[in-house]
Amino acid sequence: MTAEPVRAxxxxxxxxASDLALLGFAVAAAALPVLTLAPAVGAASAALHDRAVTGSWPPVRASLARFGRALPAGAAVSAVALAAAALLAADLLALATGRVPGGGPALALTAVVVAVLLGYAGLVAVAVGRTDGRGWRAAAHRVARSCPRHPGRWAAASGVCVPAVVLAVLVTPVAVPILGGYALAALHAVDARRPVPEPDPS
Known part of the structure; x- marks a missing residue:
């Protein structure tokens, strides 16, 4: 006779929910120097991966060690990501205010491009979590190969990231870290349905 599964x-x-909120605040605190954003997201993603695999969160010391190991390469990733985000935001603002010709069609096309890139970036963050919070370049290549093969998962990731960004603009600033923790967890849930292949150990 088999025992019935324990219901939550x-x-x-x-x-x-509290754990995810705390995770979001931890990421926000670690990302305060700005260039530590990518290492903070990578360490948080790795913690979520551990939670999914083992059923428990990793020790704080392990997450801090991951964050420290990811700092050198992560600072460059942060700089590139923030510069790209600033350029896309400026482009959207210029189109929306009419300072750049193109009107509605150009604005809609740019918004679609932003949504696609957000979904891609979210899947890269998940892939980095599966490699101990590091390896952004390798993760970016793996996800770039995987996205055309699984457009549904790519679209679902965009469907997580776009509302999260919109809500981050609308809600009170203190709630943004909570939103970040929930969004990262949702991306892991999307990825779990059809995960990016594990990196080649060689």
Whole structure:
């Protein structure tokens, strides 16, 4: 006779929600120097990966060690990502205010490009979490190969990232880290349905 699986009750749901909120605040605190954004996201993604694989969060010391190891390469990734985000935001603003010709069609096309890139970036963050919070370049290449083969997963990742960015602009700033933790967890859930292949150990 097999035992029935234990069902999660409201306390488990509340605990999980609190853990994700704390994760978001930890990422926000670690990303305060700005160029530490990518290492912070990588360490958080690795923690979520551990949570999915082992059923428990990694020790704080392990996450701090991951963050420290990821700092040198992660600073460059942060700089590139922030520069790209600034350029795309400036482009959208210029189109929306009419300072750049193109009107509605150009604005819509740019918005689609931004959504596609956000979904791609979200999947890269998940892939980095599967490699101990490092290896951004290799993760970017793996996801770039995987996205055309699995457009549904790519679209779902964009569907997570776009509302998260819109809400981050609309909500009070103190709620943005909480939103970040939830969005990263949602990206891991999307990826779990059809994960990016594991890196070649060679």
């Amino acid at each position: 009750d409201w306390r488990d749901t509340l605990r999980e």
